[in-house]
Amino acid sequence: MRIFLRTTVVAALAMLPFHAAHALVAGSYNIRYDNKGDVEKGNSWTQRAPIVAGLIRFHEFDLLGTQEVLHHQLNDLQALLPDYDHVGCGRNDGKEAGEYAAIFFRKDKFKLINSGSFWLSETPEKPSKGWDAEQTRICTWARLRKTEGGGEIFLFNTHFDHRGTQARLESAKLILSKIKTIARDQPVILTGDFNVDQTSESYKLLHDSGIVSDSFETATDRYALNGTANGFNPSSKTESRIDHVFYTRPLKPVRYGILTDTYRTPVPDSAETQNGNFPGEVKFRNFQTRLPSDHFPVLVEFE
Numbered sequence: 001m002r003i004f005l006r007t008t009v010v011a012a013l014a015m016l017p018f019h020a021a022h023a024l025v026a027g028s029y030n031i032r033y034d035n036k037g038d039v040e041k042g043n044s045w046t047q048r049a050p051i052v053a054g055l056i057r058f059h060e061f062d063l064l065g066t067q068e069v070l071h072h073q074l075n076d077l078q079a080l081l082p083d084y085d086h087v088g089c090g091r092n093d094g095k096e097a098g099e100y101a102a103i104f105f106r107k108d109k110f111k112l113i114n115s116g117s118f119w120l121s122e123t124p125e126k127p128s129k130g131w132d133a134e135q136t137r138i139c140t141w142a143r144l145r146k147t148e149g150g151g152e153i154f155l156f157n158t159h160f161d162h163r164g165t166q167a168r169l170e171s172a173k174l175i176l177s178k179i180k181t182i183a184r185d186q187p188v189i190l191t192g193d194f195n196v197d198q199t200s201e202s203y204k205l206l207h208d209s210g211i212v213s214d215s216f217e218t219a220t221d222r223y224a225l226n227g228t229a230n231g232f233n234p235s236s237k238t239e240s241r242i243d244h245v246f247y248t249r250p251l252k253p254v255r256y257g258i259l260t261d262t263y264r265t266p267v268p269d270s271a272e273t274q275n276g277n278f279p280g281e282v283k284f285r286n287f288q289t290r291l292p293s294d295h296f297p298v299l300v301e302f303e
Helices: 003-016 036-042 047-057 071-081 165-183 201-207
Strands: 023-030 062-065 084-087 102-105 110-119 140-144 152-159 189-193 221-223 243-247 253-258 263-266 287-291 298-302
Touching: 003 062, 023 152, 023 189, 023 243, 047 071, 062 152, 062 165, 062 189, 071 084, 084 110, 102 110, 102 152, 110 165, 140 165, 140 201, 165 189, 165 201, 201 243, 243 298
Parallel strands: 023 062, 152 189, 221 253
Antiparallel strands: 023 298, 062 102, 084 102, 110 140, 140 152, 189 243, 253 298, 263 287
């Protein structure tokens, strides 16, 4: 009887819908594209890459939407994240040119069913610039099946234009339409650098759509001591959240966090010091506080 009951329970668990399975950690991270100006200011990608990858591993993201990822940065991250796979394409040609809105997912937890990208423009089926946008913009999506317990989920990941007000509004409308046609009634997580904060019209269009909800507002436990942009300045603070994680039912966010992790680089010719509050063997040197990107990542745990 015990064997029968245990077998029955295991079989029942295997048929549970996605939202009834184990917790899911998802997020959004603009990693900052590799450029010469950052190198000159001490924020080179070569220096930041292992920090970014270490942050992703340590916080145990299962699904992560990334933005501003150039092809060589994608290769670097993939090499540093062997437990993950990714989907995405360069926004300039649909292949390798330009920034990716790449999606990373844990290979042991998800099987990729299919994926695709569309452009935030009047011609979303091909690389193109839309409306009043200054740059070509893209949205990448992935359809994933959970390896344990079954159930499918879609992740849409995007990066809105930083200048075009109309482009951001139309991009929000387009993504909502694509969610309905591509994902239909399956659960969806929408991540991205939307280049608008919680007071903007295009944010409100998504917020009030009745299709997606903002995990910041609905998470049971919220830890957000800053907004999501930092400009590589660890002393700055803003209330503006321009990186968002939206979701559809039946997903339920239980934890929301804006991760303000920092790291240190040596200050040349810094003298070694001690502090009377600590044992004598504890030595200090001045280091400069730095940030892995000019955006803070957003982490959301769903159940």
